[in-house]
Amino acid sequence: MIESARSEATKIEAGQPLIQISDLTKVFYTDEIETHALSGIHLSIAKGEYVAMSGPSGCGKSTLLSIIGLLDTPTAGRYSLNGKTVENLDFAERSRIRNQEIGFIFQSFNLIGDLTVYENVELPLTYRQRMPAADRKARVMEALERVGMAHRVRHYPSQLSGGQQQRVAVARALGGKPSILLADEPTGNLDSRNGEAVMELLQELHREGATICMVTHDPRFAKHAQREVHLFDGKVVAEEELKKLLAETSA
């Protein structure tokens, strides 16, 4: 799996931006209140990069991640993924790209309780058209082995520990061989030991060639990444500037 992921990744030369976002804004309208969650974001992530996104609560990290993951659409701005403009795609097309290019890892794991470990990992593959069952099975087992959960295929999520659940969630994200893994505070619901383990897993995946964009507010984990992006109030800011701004707000 690692081999093939790398070969797919190398289709685009390393260093070429996988994600290119420019002047992106997102406004939420609720009950006559406008929330400017993102305003004028410029961001590019290269193939094979490991980016950590940090910033105070409510600054727009999750919003940005879900736009990158095509779960949401920007209010304005441009976004190209793998060289393809994706900000104005319809729901079905976004579903397709999400399924093929994106691997999600959530803070609360978001496994489906009625499905077994195996079925949870298989789920995104079932949304692909014309994937032979044998291939599917091979991919699922490959992914589960990669995260060390192959011995728990018949278990239900409720029968696993939090750390194990999150590893299954990682396997689910890997199974589809996505261009990028998006992780929104993947350690948020884990104790520190399990948190470390998941972080290590991500680092290994990165070393094997995966592109990762991870939201975290934990500076220790942010240091694992190659690059840190700081968000403040819906804008990307430099680290020094963030410190200054944080000092101002706390003052």
Added chain:
Amino acid sequence: MNGLLQDFRYAVRQLRKSPGFAAVAIITLALGIGANTAIFSLLDQALLRSLPVKDVDRLVILNYSGSNTGRLQSRADGHFYFSYPMYRDLHDRNSVFSGMIATDFTQVGVQWHNQPDLVGAELVSGNYFDVLGLQPAAGRLFVTADDVVADANPVVVLSFSYWQRRFGSDPGILNQSVLVNGHPFTVVGVAPPGFHSVVMGDTPDVFVPMMMKAEVIPGSMDLEDRRSSWLNIVGKLKPGLSREQAEAGVGPLWSAIRSDELKEIKGGSENFRDRFVNKSQLFVLDGARGFSPLRSDVQMPLLIVMGMVGLVALMACANVGSLLLVRGAGRIREMSVRYALGAKQKRVIQQLLVEGLLLGLAGGLFGMLLAPRVSSVLITMIWGGGTGDLPFSAKPDLRIMLFNCGLALLASLLFSLAPALQFWRPDLAPALKQQGMTARSGPLRFRRISVAVQIGLSLVLLVGAGLFVRTLHNLRSVNAGFATDHLLTFGVDPRMAGYEPDRTFALYQRMFETLRGLPGVRAVAATNDPELANDNETGNVTISGYADKPDENMQVEQPNVSVDYFSTMQMPLLAGRVFTDQDSAGSQKVAIVNESFARHYFGDPQQALGHFVANGGGKGVKPDIVIVGVVKDAKHVSLREPVTRTVFFPYLQSPELHAMTFYVRTWQQPESAESTIRRAMQTLDANLVLDTFRTMDEQIDNNLTAERVIALLASGFGVLAALMAAVGLYGVLAYSTTQRTSEIGIRMALGATRGSVVRMVMFEVLWLAGISIAIALPVSLLLMSAVRSQLYGISSSDPLTLGLTIVVVTLVAIASAMLPARRASRVEPMKALRYE
């Protein structure tokens, strides 16, 4: 106790907080209770309730087996009737009955203060009231002496309701004279209130001694005719005697009576003699509930309706149950908080029960209000249009009502308990711990089962509706064999206005002339044996040159008709000629037979011409009536019954004249001719009593009442059931998709398209519907084959109806899934996955 009151107040507040839920639950329960009570009350009156008379357990009905060769007048119910000499012999010579009464029902014209009135009359033996142990409401009832000598005692007893209705309960009417069919009769008394007749379902307005039959049924001279069967016998067993003992005891007497009868049948083979006497048996049947041609008429329809109501009630329970279950599931949090605050299990459950109780009570209350309305609608639907009292009361039976309310209470208590069981051992930790991570669907299973039951029941009801509607349609489109449109019919019996037979003939001639002269009238005809009137009157024939096989049934219809009958009715002539004015009293006697008759006895219509026939059977009969024509077959008794072999005679050559039914073929809408005809007849003779006017289409509709009611109710209940199932299914899906919002969000994040989410919901629906249909289909096949006899022209497993019903049920399921599926597909993955 204090807690209970508090719970009660809280329950009221809870129900008022969700008025939609409360309304649906209460309406559903009320419908179930109301319809059930109404139907059971009718069923009880028609099938179960005993006559309001003394020693009712000792009453028996007599019936017999063996062939009947004489004149037979029956109500098309398969019951054997007796002749008066038979009754007299049985009555005088038996040793097992302490009393035995004879009865027959007819219509008479009663005239009082120059006001003619057509009423029902029961012709009874003199001991009738005595044997039944009834006391008069006024005056006196009949005694044996009233009924000894033919035509000697013109006395009449009024029914209680006729006395109220017509005479304002005036005791002054006693010993006064009224005209019955033109003959003066003295009113001697009034029957007790609440008593209608020993014949269940009959509601005579007057009672007349049997010996007055010639006056009451003009033209009938058969009181002493052993071979004319027309009356029913109800016996009263001697105390301590069982029906079996009575049957055995009366056996020899019965054989003797049959032998006497056989003596009057000239001819017949040895074999026939043996069968006529030795193989014939007299049966003594339970009579506590009265002899009832009506009962056998309505038994099956009522049972079917009851079955439908039962299914609907079951659905109502399932529906209310699943409603209560959702509510319960939606209140887990509330219950959890109660537990957390230290509430005891008992209190939490008590509170749920109080709510269930409240719902059940409200449903029961509305159901009670509904029941009499449903009853009266049903009664008028089935028996409306007749004269006099309706045979059944719309007042619901208290016991049945209480029983149904109890049932509804029990059901709602039980179902309100079901969610309580979910909290029996509250384990709150997992729900809190796993919040947002997993959505398990445990409590859904209850609801799925309840919905599956509802889908299944609605399939059963819809299959029934389909089959009954098509039965009705098939019957309606049966070719009657004559033109039923633009045809107005009414009956007249001139002897009710005091006409003697010799003047009757002239009256009919004048009526024909007058009617033909009226504007808008195309043709006029008359018969003494009305078409499609659900009664048959057959008699034996003898055919010259036809060697009847031993014991061959030679019973045929023998209507006497007017000259223009076939052209007016538009019954096509197949061979020979129709009647003409030359076929009069003095000339060669002629007959026209129908196709079935011709084919059966002669093989071919043409062959029948020129043969001679005679009414009556036996050696002495000389066939002297020549067959001059053959007409095409037409339905006679009803659209359902097969065609009977028929010989038509010109009424001008008939030895005795009967009451006639007139048919007027009109140019315009036949209804509009009624007033013109009534006025014209009034001018002809103001005393003439004209029987109810009906168009032939109305007559047919009337004929099909049971079928119509069943088809109507079955469709109504079928639609109701489908609606309930749809609501139930919608509820389950709406609930389950809301429960699964986050799951759907996850799936979408992983690449599920809207289409695949819709498919997911639809799959759940189709799976549920498929399983329910698979289970319900054999059940409905079984139920439908049990009511086969009520179907016409369609098999109980008609594939088209079944297929169509399956399609309809599936479509209903899909339709009710549409909204939840749409809602599920609109889930915003972002919102579904958001957590704070």
